[in-house]
Amino acid sequence: MSSKIDFGLGLRPEHYEEIAASPGRVSWFEALSENYMVPGGMPLQWLDTIRRDYPMALHGVSLSIGSIDPLDTTYLDELKALARRVEPMWISDHLCFTGLRGVNMHDLLPLPYTEEALDHVAERVMRVQDHLGRKLVLENVSSYVTYAASELSEWEFIAALAERADCEILLDVNNVYVSAFNHEFDARTFLRAMPAERVRQFHLAGHLHKGTHIIDTHDHPIVPDVWDLYAEAVRLFPGVPTMIERDADIPPYAELLAELDVARDIAARVRAGLPTREAAE
Numbered sequence: 001m002s003s004k005i006d007f008g009l010g011l012r013p014e015h016y017e018e019i020a021a022s023p024g025r026v027s028w029f030e031a032l033s034e035n036y037m038v039p040g041g042m043p044l045q046w047l048d049t050i051r052r053d054y055p056m057a058l059h060g061v062s063l064s065i066g067s068i069d070p071l072d073t074t075y076l077d078e079l080k081a082l083a084r085r086v087e088p089m090w091i092s093d094h095l096c097f098t099g100l101r102g103v104n105m106h107d108l109l110p111l112p113y114t115e116e117a118l119d120h121v122a123e124r125v126m127r128v129q130d131h132l133g134r135k136l137v138l139e140n141v142s143s144y145v146t147y148a149a150s151e152l153s154e155w156e157f158i159a160a161l162a163e164r165a166d167c168e169i170l171l172d173v174n175n176v177y178v179s180a181f182n183h184e185f186d187a188r189t190f191l192r193a194m195p196a197e198r199v200r201q202f203h204l205a206g207h208l209h210k211g212t213h214i215i216d217t218h219d220h221p222i223v224p225d226v227w228d229l230y231a232e233a234v235r236l237f238p239g240v241p242t243m244i245e246r247d248a249d250i251p252p253y254a255e256l257l258a259e260l261d262v263a264r265d266i267a268a269r270v271r272a273g274l275p276t277r278e279a280a281e
Helices: 013-021 042-051 073-086 115-132 154-165 173-183 187-193 224-236 253-272
Strands: 007-010 028-032 056-059 091-094 097-100 103-109 136-139 168-172 199-204 242-244
Touching: 007 253, 013 042, 013 253, 042 073, 056 073, 073 115, 115 136, 115 154, 136 154, 136 199, 154 168, 154 187, 168 173, 173 187, 173 199, 173 224, 187 224, 199 224, 224 253, 242 253
Parallel strands: 007 028, 007 242, 028 056, 056 091, 091 136, 136 168, 168 199, 199 242
Antiparallel strands: 097 103
């Protein structure tokens, strides 16, 4: 098992056999929590097999930390049991809500960035952390709407929440790029506002550009502009582990390994003070 946690991939069923057959190609994997919160079956068997060779993080999509519905204690119990099994480096989810009044909308919906929402979410984060017995890592989501009621920018809200709830940040570089384009703000302003001591992990992914807006699809390669933003993130937050997500149109494992090599090259160039655009193209 690698002792250095730097460049990882999302664990996907399409690659189970190849990962198990050739350990050591990446540093670590991120497993989607809900895929393994089941009693037995092949997914858990594969998870156990791969976990023997790799450090792992757990990443969820169902916590709905920003909802006004009660926290789902059954879900939290199952997540805690999975964490006991996997012993993950950290557990992450999204800073969003996913439903209302018990109806799951199957989407990661943005919050209004108000002081009231900040108080509400911070209290819920602290309760989740108490339940799990560890800090929670929260990811910035991509968004397509804003709220007239918002009093803070997204980056101000995230920074304040991390401090108030004593949680950590999963900085999704692609999501910053997507939201910056959709809402016409400076992506680098977002990055510079993140408290460096709270940034636990980077996500990188592809998206679908529709001309007037960008949709976060995770089904394309990472584009050069996102690689450029990643280089800035590495400058600001050196040493933070990087992970590439691919959730649809899953390519061969070798293609993701090659894309991860681009991230390695960019990070090395940043450390050496060299131009990074060449690596991204």
